[in-house]
Amino acid sequence: MPAHDPLFEPLAIGDINAANRILMAPLTRSRSTPDELAQTDLHATYYSQRAGAGLIVSEATQISTEGQGYAWxxxxYSEAQVESWKKVTDAVHAKGGKIVCQLWHVGAISHNVFHDGAAPVSASEWTPKGEAFVGDLLPDGPTVPHPQARALETDEIPRLLNDYRHASECARRAGFDGVEVHGANGYLIDQFLRSSVNKRTDAYGGSVENRIRLLVEAVDAAAEAWGPGQVGVRLxxxxxxxxxxxxxxxTLYTAAAEALSGKGLAYLHVIRPNNHTGDGKGKDQAADLMTKMKAAFGGVFIANGEFSAAEAEEWVKNGKADAITFGRDFIANPDLPAxxxxxxxYNEPDPDTFYGGSAKGYTDYPTLDQS
Known part of the structure; x- marks a missing residue:
């Protein structure tokens, strides 16, 4: 029997049957074609190399032109993108893997250059800290300060929900095994959730119940293309x-988990503080909140946040999570489960090749056999 045996038990993730509990986290790599924002044969190679994961969550994938906030x-949402993703899903399935598409709208974490000069949108007027990654689209790039985002009007919400519905349908036609609604990391849905951004006075602002509303409606819209058993959520x-x-x-995130319970969703995927989120010192406190979220959700619970293999085994063995997603470890180790x-x-990841570029630092990490 392999070491870390609990991680190698199969798991029914809603309607998706995973061969193990070592899952691949969504990882933005900024290598799509600059014109169509589509995938290539290189992406098919990259994902198929990692098909040994129990489930792959694709890199964050915008649901519309409005949803983009990073170069490449x-x-x-387009036919060219659907066709390009078919190469990826076919390659993963040929290796016996499973893959879901993470549906993404960045909201204010963006720049006007992606929107023909228009301001990004958010729950309320807000200027995020930090800089947008615009690549070579602006002469003073590759990063520039975020501009102020405008508040989405109430009568724009149905259009936004239709974008989630349409993107979910596109993912189904592209051959994915399901979708994950990205409600995490301070992007649009999270901007509606969080009190520091959401200053609305309509049905989507104020109370916790109102701030959760967009999350629930986006999940319901995504589920229309699949049925809930092939829809997950990340918070x-x-x-x-x-x-x-x-x-x-x-209070907020426990209520969000409870609002998602009882829908028959595939899973809830929760990120604890880590170096990527800039809050690595709060792991113990976060573990307590994750326990409360898991209980409130009541379904398959997936944890993420710089887990070692030993810690992942401990969490699954003790019922803290049903599976663990690994990020940077999967970047550097295409055969991570083995x-x-x-x-x-283990290979060490090269941060200099995380974003942008081609095969270097993407598809050229050696497997055990190659080593």
Whole structure:
């Protein structure tokens, strides 16, 4: 039997049957075509190399042109994008893997250059801290300060929900096994959730119930293309770009988990504080909140946040989570489950090649056999 045996037990994730509990986290790599924001044969190679994961969550994939906030990130709303993603899903399935598409709208974490000069949108007027990654689209790039975002009007919400519905349908036609609604990391849905950004006075602002409303409606819209058993949700009580926060994250995110319960969703995917979110010192406190969110949700619970293999095994063995997603470890180790099974050795990731570029640092990390 392999080491870390609990991680190698199969798991029914809603209607998706995962061969193990070592899942691949969504990882923005900014390598899509600059014109169509589509995938290529290189992406098919990259994802198929990692098909040994129990489930792959795709890189964040914008649901519309309005949803983009980073250079060279893929979309899932045009026919060209649907066709390009078919190469990826076919390649993953040929290796026996499963893959879901993460549906993304960045909201204010963006720049006018992606929107023909128009301001990004958010729950309320807001200027995020930090800078937008615009690549070569502006002469003073690759990063420039975020501009002020405008508040989405109430009568624009149905159009936004239709974008989630349409993107989810596009993902189904592209051959994915399901979708994950990205409600985490300070992006649009999270901007509606968090009190530091959401200053609305309509049905989407004020009370916790109102601030959760867009999350629930977006999930319901995405589920129309699939049925709920092939729809997951990602949430992050702390951290994310832009500097947003909530004054009472325990109440808010536990209520969000409860609002998603009983829908028959595939899973809830929660990020604890880590170095990526800039709040690595709060892991113990976050674990307590994650326990409350898991209980409130009542379904398959997936944890993320710089887990070691040993810690992942402990969480699954003790019922803290049903599966664990790994990010940077999967970047550097395409055959990560095999490496975990024999306690390594592990390749080290190269941060200089995380974003942009081509095969270097993307598809050229050696497998155990190659090593």
């Amino acid at each position: 990130t893929p979309g899932i 992050s009580p702390q951290g994310g770009p832009g500097g947003s926060h909530d004054d009472d994250p325990e 490496r975990i099974a024999q306690d390594g050795p």
